[in-house]
Amino acid sequence: MQNHDADTRVRYRERLSPSLWMLVAAAVVAPMAMLVFTPIGALPGLLIGAAVALAVILAMIFGSPRIRIEGTTLRAGRAQIDARWLGDVVEYTGEEARAARGPKLAARGWHLLRGGIDGIVVVQNIDPGDPIPSWTISTRTPDRLAAAIRAAEADAARAAQLPA
Known part of the structure; x- marks a missing residue:
């Protein structure tokens, strides 16, 4: 085993x-x-x-990009970030997702957007040394991705509280 x-x-x-x-x-x-x-x-x-x-x-x-959450690391395409630097997670579908990809898209944010994929997850980046305020990621299952990000954030918070 x-x-x-x-x-x-x-x-x-x-x-x-x-x-x-x-x-x-x-x-x-x-x-x-x-x-x-x-x-x-x-x-x-x-x-x-x-x-x-x-x-x-x-x-x-x-050649299509992949999204992966392994342990406490979020990988979206070529980018990666540890979950300890992630803040609020919001998932969008339908008309809200269209608005999140269009007029409400953060100009300074990091984006992994794909046409033909309706769902969007927007994750806040709370790293003070990173100029990127948020990640916007296309996904076919925004609820599952958001839940996995929240679980990784919880694990990262628990790991930060453990004595070294």
């Missing part, structure tokens, strides 16, 4: 992969590439077009 340390436990993970309509739109690359390579021959043009479309779709899927 494995003994998982609380500092390494994965609380939440999500890949912000493109929506189905974006993948279909990427597939339009196939006929365009095929037309470019048709002078070589119909079959090579068809094969190259299919390969290019597949490569674009795979790049979109595997």
Whole structure:
């Protein structure tokens, strides 16, 4: 039986992969590439077009950013922050999420926004040495992400109270 340390436990993970309509739109690359390579021959043009479309779709899927909460660390895309520096967490869906992505978006904040993903979580950054006041993160499950962030904050607060 494995003994998982609380500092390494994965609380939440999500890949912000493109929506189905974006993948279909990427597939339009196939006929365009095929037309470019048709002078070589119909079959090579068809094969190259299919390969290019597949490569674009795979790049979109595997290149999409990930959100992960591991222990007390929030990782969103390439950025990461320890939960001890996180403040209030607010999740938005529907019209509130649209407003949070638009007119209410913090200009100085850090953003990981993806089209086609409705939910938004906004987390306050309370680190006095960090000029970024908040993180705005797109997510398909804002309630689960917010709950995982709050649990990580609670663990970080408990760890800070323990004597070294």
